[in-house]
Amino acid sequence: MRSLSSIHEAEASPATRLATSPPVPGVARVGSGSADGAFEDAYRTVRRCTEALCEPLASEDYVLQSMPDASPVKWHLAHTAWFFETFLLVPHLPGYRPFHPQFRFLFNSYYQGVGPCWPRLQRGLLSRPTATEVFGYRAYVDKHVVCLLREASTEALRQIATAVILGVHHEQQHQELILTDLKHAWAANPLHPVYREVLLQEGMPPRRSWLAFPPGLEWIGHEGCGFAFDNESPHHRTWLNGFQLASRLVTNAEYLAFISDGGYDRPELWLTDGWVARQTQGWEAPLYWAEHGGEWFITTLAGLRRLRPDEPVCHVSYYESDAFARWAGARLPTEAEWEIAASSVPLGGHFLEGGHLHPAASTAADDSGPLYQLYGDVWQWTASPYIGYPGYRAPAGALGEYNGKFMCNQFVLRGASCATPRSHARKTYRNFFPPDARWQFSGLRLAKEIA
Numbered sequence: 514m515r516s517l518s519s520i521h522e523a524e525a526s527p528a529t530r531l532a533t534s535p536p537v538p539g540v541a542r543v544g545s546g547s548a549d550g551a552f553e554d555a556y557r558t559v560r561r562c563t564e565a566l567c568e569p570l571a572s573e574d575y576v577l578q579s580m581p582d583a584s585p586v587k588w589h590l591a592h593t594a595w596f597f598e599t600f601l602l603v604p605h606l607p608g609y610r611p612f613h614p615q616f617r618f619l620f621n622s623y624y625q626g627v628g629p630c631w632p633r634l635q636r637g638l639l640s641r642p643t644a645t646e647v648f649g650y651r652a653y654v655d656k657h658v659v660c661l662l663r664e665a666s667t668e669a670l671r672q673i674a675t676a677v678i679l680g681v682h683h684e685q686q687h688q689e690l691i692l693t694d695l696k697h698a699w700a701a702n703p704l705h706p707v708y709r710e711v712l713l714q715e716g717m718p719p720r721r722s723w724l725a726f727p728p729g730l731e732w733i734g735h736e737g738c739g740f741a742f743d744n745e746s747p748h749h750r751t752w753l754n755g756f757q758l759a760s761r762l763v764t765n766a767e768y769l770a771f772i773s774d775g776g777y778d779r780p781e782l783w784l785t786d787g788w789v790a791r792q793t794q795g796w797e798a799p800l801y802w803a804e805h806g807g808e809w810f811i812t813t814l815a816g817l818r819r820l821r822p823d824e825p826v827c828h829v830s831y832y833e834s835d836a837f838a839r840w841a842g843a844r845l846p847t848e849a850e851w852e853i854a855a856s857s858v859p860l861g862g863h864f865l866e867g868g869h870l871h872p873a874a875s876t877a878a879d880d881s882g883p884l885y886q887l888y889g890d891v892w893q894w895t896a897s898p899y900i901g902y903p904g905y906r907a908p909a910g911a912l913g914e915y916n917g918k919f920m921c922n923q924f925v926l927r928g929a930s931c932a933t934p935r936s937h938a939r940k941t942y943r944n945f946f947p948p949d950a951r952w953q954f955s956g957l958r959l960a961k962e963i964a
Contacts, residue, residue, distance in 0.1 A: 578637025583694035595620035626911030711815035716875025766822035787832030800828035823874040831948035834957040846960035848897040862889025864935040891956030892926040899923035899945035930954035
């Protein structure tokens with residue numbers, strides 16, 4: 514069992530551990546049924562990275578739940594172990610005995626096909642099991658998963674490939690959630706806790722320009738090579754009118770101009786539901802922004818600091834993004850427009866492994882343009898509602914609840930953020946959140962019609 518003290522006594526920082534860990538793209542190899550150890554490598558890598566994220570934490574930090582949409586760090590750690598136990602070990606490892614009989618109930622998130630689950634709103638009430646016991650649960654699951662992967666035949670590995678690969682990417686999603694949920698909880702603390710000292714990315718954003726894309730019938734969606742979630746398929750054709758896409762993300766300076774021009778007090782800029790959300794929730798600026806003595810500050814995972822005008826605006830809702838775009842004489846791109854624009858752009862940008870954990874003003878060394886910041890820094894809201902692609906069918910069984918059941922009242926975000934593992938990003942990835950969600954690293958890029 515891994516004790517809390519062993520976490521805090523680790524010599525390497527989380528940034529170092531994340532940067533030096535083997536890349537998880539190895540899961541692409543196991544998708545073809547390879548039995549060369551890629552399953553185990555991918556599994557160990559993702560589990561190690563999750564626990565590295567916990568190294569700066571004290572025992573009290575593991576139980577915080579600041580709102581219904583967020584979960585305690587301890588719950589994320591247990592739930593990701595539960596996922597492998599439930600969908601891999603129980604059905605595929607003969608004689609496996611679950612770690613604890615009630616964990617099936619306590620750490621089930623929403624899979625009704627598995628059984629009842631502890632209420633989401635009450636996850637922060639679970640002082641027990643302790644964080645140390647949860648690490649023990651993870652170690653127990655790890656031991657049995659590795660045993661299964663090492664002893665399984667090539668044919669058996671093919672049969673469990675889906676559960677292994679999905680579990681790895683599922684845990685990467687929770688790595689990002691650990692950081693976003695912890696940030697939301699710490700933002701309410703007047704002591705302004707520091708998760709990690711700031712790693713500033715020096716430089717300036719590129720000048721904004723507009724790139725034109727002609728009309729045409731285009732293919733979008735996952736084409737069947739490498740991993741993708743079920744909601745990224747099927748590969749299909751869609752008609753696009755000609756459009757223009759901004760070469761970079763919207764910055765804090767540009768968003769400050771929107772605020773100064775009364776953007777939060779002009780209902781003509783807002784969708785009706787957005788205006789209601791702005792009024793009832795008291796929005797006057799992006800989440801984590803605060804004005805003191807005529808100067809703007811922002812809460813980050815490195816504590817409170819002055820707002821940098823040249824950084825991408827972050828922690829805005831779909832409603833705020835849509836209002837800003839209307840104020841700017843533009844609009845949000847559709848997800849099809851975003852994907853077609855990204856089709857010829859290599860994967861580059863600021864990701865979790867870089868250790869910044871905040872959107873950077875300058876572009877990354879591997880982000881060469883002419884479209885910048887398509888990946889990393891912030892998730893980008895699109896104008897597209899989250900629905901199934903033509904011909905989409907959710908998989909059978911409990912795992913079919915992973916994505917399909919949420920295709921209502923949500924909007925799609927594209928790209929990735931500074932808290933997203935690099936190997937988890939791809940051009941067809943469809944992230945989704947309700948239009949009033951702000952605690953994720955979400956920002957925007959403008960689009961408009963061809964003049």
